[in-house]
Amino acid sequence: MDLGQRAHRPAEGQLARKINHLIATLYPDERTRPGFAKLAQKIRETTGSAISSTYLWELATGKKHNLTQSTLTTLAEFFGVPREYFLNDEVAARVDSQLELALALRNQKVRSIALRAEGLSDETLDSILTMLSQARKIEKLPPLEGERERPGSDG
Amino acid sequence: MDLGQRAHRPAEGQLARKINHLIATLYPDERTRPGFAKLAQKIRETTGSAISSTYLWELATGKKHNLTQSTLTTLAEFFGVPREYFLNDEVAARVDSQLELALALRNQKVRSIALRAEGLSDETLDSILTMLSQARKIEKLPPLEGERERPGSDG
């Protein structure tokens, strides 16, 4: 049986990039940029929590990736980014649609529709979906982004 | 000295409460509420990832708290809440007020419907609402708690 077959994602490697990117951003001058040891020390001084230099290196080189809450919080606090910065990419699409959803739900009627649609059979839902797509065309609304090309996420 | 001993984590104890709250909200009927074993099974079916019943219990009783990314993601996905729900109390409160909605949105097609409904004109929305109410009758679904004959004027 295929239980957790998609345990590994290609976006995992992004964490290492993000950390390196944050370091490079925080210390633009490559000559004076501190190493992982100095960095770990600064993290401890700044945030009060500690992350070892070894582990920093493992994260920056992609050796480890499944952070715990405390580590994530410490990193986010030190680099001055929201925690979602590190979570973001892995579920970018999902979060994206969530945000879009939150905006959509500001309309009271849209909320009512969502509530009413809940529990209906798949066929009925499909019918509603088809109808809505038609209505969107008729009312000349832009199509929803199914899969949009994400240009240049810095490579 | 271990200066990383900062106990600045008020949300730690809250995690157990949040999980219990989510379970209680998802299954309001205490009699038919599944136990941790059944819950774990449902999580695996719904999200594709697995969380053991033992661990669920440990989380719900506050035995463990420092989740990893994967676990956090699985929980958030299953309960239909953003991950920040577990990290941020403000988000939790905000989400709680809309939990009924969040529950409805666990159906991917319902979410799609909500997204497609956004931006449509009032008349079209009314048509959709009427259609949905009819469909609910046809499919013998119980009426919504706040359902009105003519929605819209009530905020």
Place this chain on the structure above:
DNA sequence: CGAGATCGTCCGCTTCAGCGGACAACCGGG
């Protein structure tokens, strides 16, 4: 030139997130 500091890298260890299995207590059906 060498002393010392810092660099990236790696090995081995400890700790704990997370799981499997077992247990007694309960509930429903025969």
Place this chain on the structure above:
DNA sequence: CCCGGTTGTCCGCTGAAGCGGACGATCTCG
């Protein structure tokens, strides 16, 4: 009554998160 299933609870284990310490290489100071 007993059986089978589910409940909450717990113990012990595996594996990975995370750390400490060491290594050679580089750079600067004197």
